[in-house]
Every structure is written in C-alpha cells, then in structure tokens.
Amino acid sequence: MTREVAYKVWKLYLEKGVFLSKGIEREIKKVSLSDQNMAFLFELLYGTCRQKAFIESIIKRFVKRKRTPSFALISLGVYQILFMRSVTDYAAVNESVEVAKKCGLKRESAFINAVLRKVVSEKSKLKVVPSDKELKNASLVASYLSYPEWIVKKIHFGFGTKKGNNILASLNKPAFVPLHFFNTNKCVDKKKDYTISDIDEEVFVMSPSQKASVDMLEIKKGLKVLDLCSSPGGKARVIEHLLKGNGELVCVEKNIKKLRLQKKYRETKALKLCNSKIRTNFLCADVTYVNEIFLSGYFDRIMLDVPCSNTGEMSKCPEVRWRLKEADIKRLSKIQFLMLKSSSKLIKKNGLLIYSTCSLFEEENKNVVSKFLEDERNFFLEEEEIVTPNLKSPFGGYHAKIRKVTT
Ligand SMILES: C[S@@+](CC[C@H](N)C(=O)[O-])C[C@H]1O[C@@H](n2cnc3c(N)ncnc32)[C@H](O)[C@@H]1O
Numbered sequence: 001m002t003r004e005v006a007y008k009v010w011k012l013y014l015e016k017g018v019f020l021s022k023g024i025e026r027e028i029k030k031v032s033l034s035d036q037n038m039a040f041l042f043e044l045l046y047g048t049c050r051q052k053a054f055i056e057s058i059i060k061r062f063v064k065r066k067r068t069p070s071f072a073l074i075s076l077g078v079y080q081i082l083f084m085r086s087v088t089d090y091a092a093v094n095e096s097v098e099v100a101k102k103c104g105l106k107r108e109s110a111f112i113n114a115v116l117r118k119v120v121s122e123k124s125k126l127k128v129v130p131s132d133k134e135l136k137n138a139s140l141v142a143s144y145l146s147y148p149e150w151i152v153k154k155i156h157f158g159f160g161t162k163k164g165n166n167i168l169a170s171l172n173k174p175a176f177v178p179l180h181f182f183n184t185n186k187c188v189d190k191k192k193d194y195t196i197s198d199i200d201e202e203v204f205v206m207s208p209s210q211k212a213s214v215d216m217l218e219i220k221k222g223l224k225v226l227d228l229c230s231s232p233g234g235k236a237r238v239i240e241h242l243l244k245g246n247g248e249l250v251c252v253e254k255n256i257k258k259l260r261l262q263k264k265y266r267e268t269k270a271l272k273l274c275n276s277k278i279r280t281n282f283l284c285a286d287v288t289y290v291n292e293i294f295l296s297g298y299f300d301r302i303m304l305d306v307p308c309s310n311t312g313e314m315s316k317c318p319e320v321r322w323r324l325k326e327a328d329i330k331r332l333s334k335i336q337f338l339m340l341k342s343s344s345k346l347i348k349k350n351g352l353l354i355y356s357t358c359s360l361f362e363e364e365n366k367n368v369v370s371k372f373l374e375d376e377r378n379f380f381l382e383e384e385e386i387v388t389p390n391l392k393s394p395f396g397g398y399h400a401k402i403r404k405v406t407t
Helices: 002-016 020-028 035-050 051-062 070-083 089-102 106-121 138-142 149-159 159-172 207-218 232-243 258-268 287-292 324-343 366-375
Strands: 178-181 187-189 203-205 224-229 248-254 279-282 299-305 349-356 379-387 397-403
Touching: 002 020, 002 035, 002 070, 002 089, 020 035, 035 051, 035 070, 051 070, 051 106, 051 138, 070 089, 070 106, 089 106, 138 149, 138 159, 149 159, 178 207, 178 397, 203 324, 207 232, 207 299, 207 349, 207 379, 207 397, 224 232, 224 324, 232 248, 232 258, 232 279, 232 299, 248 258, 258 324, 287 324, 299 324, 324 349, 366 379, 366 397
Parallel strands: 224 248, 224 299, 248 279, 299 349
Antiparallel strands: 178 187, 178 203, 349 397, 379 397
16 A cells, blocks of 8 residues: 555656655545554655666666656666665565556556566676776766756866765665754754653754754844744744743745644644743845845844755755756845845844855855945955754755944
8 A cells, every 4th residue: 555655646747747745745644654654655756766866777778768657667666676675576576566457557567567677687796886986977876866967067167076975875765853952952863862852842853954053143132133034934943942031033024824724733732931021023025125124234143044055955855856957046046145145234233144055056056145245345254164964864955144344
C-alpha cells in the first residue's frame, strides 16, 4: 500500500510538477498508513527526488527506449535497491512488480522486473565512488551527486571543488528538525531528542543559520522592530519572545494567505508568549515599496528575510534543485537589492538591519550587500556570515549586519 501511494505521488510530481508535500497530502487522505509506513513513504519519495539525476543516469544505462509509463515506478525501485538499507533487493523488485499490476501497468510488469533485476545484479559497480580527478568535473558530479550541472558549477566556483562537493553531499542528507529552546542555547533534533508533544511555549524550530541571523539582530526590551517578508512567522515569534513583553513589532508579508495563517497561529498556539505590552501589527504589502508606507527612520531594528533560491535548505526541500533555473538567480538578486534599498530608509540612526537569505550563492548574498553599500554611504557592514551545510548540520544561509551610521 505504501509503495502504491509513493508511486502515485511520484508520478504526479514527474508528470504535473505537483509538490511532494501536496501529492502526499492528497493521496494519504484515501488510505490509512501507520507512522512507520509514513516514515517509509517520506524516505522513499524525498530520497528518490534528491537522487533523481543519479537514478535517471542508471536507468539510461539499461533502458534504451524512450521514457515508458513505468519510468516513475522503476525510479522508486532503483532508489530502494541502491539507497535503502532497510529494504531487501527481493522486496524492492517484487513489490514494484506488484504495484505495477495494481496500478494499470500489468503489461509493463515483466519489463520492470527485468530492469530492476539488472540493477540488483550490477549494484556494486553502480555505487563506485568517482576518482578525485573525476570529482572536479562538474558534469560528472552533477550525475553522481544528483544536481543540475549549473548548480554544481556555481557551488564549485563559490567554494572550490572539494568543499563544494562536501556541501552538495551534505545537502543530500535528510534534514533533521532543529529544535531550539527559548531559555538556553541548546539545539536538538526534534525527531530524536525531544518527545513532549505540546512544545509550543518552550521551543521553536529554525535552522541554525536562520537562528544566527535573529541573534545578530540584538533584540532588547522596548525596541521598535520591523520584520519584513515575515511569513510563515518563525523569526517574528522569536523576536516577539526576545522583546520580553515590551516593544513594538510590525510584520510585513506580501502573501495574504500566509499572513493570515501567521496571525492565526500567533493568536492561538503562541498566544501565551505574547505580553499585552507588545504591539504586534500585521501588514500585507510589497516590501519593495515599504519605504512609502512607514515614516523614515522609525525602526530600531529591521529583519529583512528576503525570498531567495533556498539553495542552503535543499536538504529540507529536495524539489528546489529541479525547480530552480539559472535565470532565477539574477531575477531574485534584483528583487533582493530593491528590498534592501527600500527597507533601509526606515531604519533609525545607529539602528541595525539584518539582511538574511537561505542561499549559498554570492549573487544573492555578498554581492547584493556590496552593491547596496556602494550606493549608500551612511551604512556600515559590521559583520557577515555564510553558513555552509555540513554532514552534521545540512543547512546553509547568509546574514549581514548592517548599521546605519549617519542620518
Ligand atoms: C524566506 S521567506 C520568510 C520566512 C520568515 N521570515 C520566517 O522567519 O518565517 C520569504 C517570504 O517573503 C515573502 N515575499 C516574497 N516577495 C515578497 C514581497 N515582494 N514583499 C513582501 N513579502 C514577500 C514570501 O511570501 C515568503 O513568505
């Protein structure tokens, strides 16, 4: 049953581009899966998505004809054979054939069986690690680590081939759920280390890089804070907590649906955190024009968490690498620059603006900030950090601490 659901979701993704989370939501309504089966489903789908290019290169070796209707099912089978230690080769092949019979691919079942058996018989050859020389070749890395070649080239350019390959390999690890405690600096894996179910008041989930950007904001009691591109509201919630019951927070977000959800969440689950002395307001607006909405120089602190390529969070969202196009980076960096320009008008003298992304690309990070600082001489870069994903913590991002020094 679980593999059948996985097949339907994966087919929807391949043929119609339906996000895995949406496909899963749609398909699991029709069946009842245990927690264990749900975990299997997630591992199978998200893993197959991460390894899509690698799996497709394997299938190409054995299947010479054009993409067949059974392609989605074969991909899932190959993932099970090559990456899932909990699944025996026998189960991977036979269960795939069973799904084929149930899902209208009966005529293809012998073909599926033959291709997967071939993969099993050549398994050890297929998993050979490329040589150091080969690992410098972007096209080979793209197939071996399963990324579009342009992403590999950009990461190699930014970090060098060795570090770049480590980053790409780390982003192939399933992300853990980083749970932070409000009262200590501890961060644990929610799945492994924390079992209390009602956790809303004591903890929050945030990637270490994102948490570092909030720390950089130096929130204190009584400050006026502007949280730009605010939804779903992770940072707003932490900022509100750090204001310790005294101050002002304005959250600006363009997407009305997301903003409504953020507001609703605050009013229900996180309500106990919110002291009445904090004035929190929600505004649906485009941050590119935010300078036309508020009084200039009004805010002590601004968090600008721009929309970005999300390349630092590819472990969490494996679809990102296939959805993103190289031209998107240029488009995004233009918007990011306009947002930074516009929001900078609202900061007080000596106030701080944090420019934050989940991107690993210079065009969206350092270059945006440098261009801004060239134009705006009354701002000073106090600190910047690029967090690179590693095997222990597969999350990355960038944050820059910009202070307004003169009016
Ligand atoms: C990286 S997410 C922000 C995450 C959020 N700060 C948090 O901590 O939960 C970027 C957000 O920017 C919003 N956004 C995109 N373009 C925008 C614009 N022009 N003006 C305002 N918000 C925008 C997106 O809808 C998205 O919710």
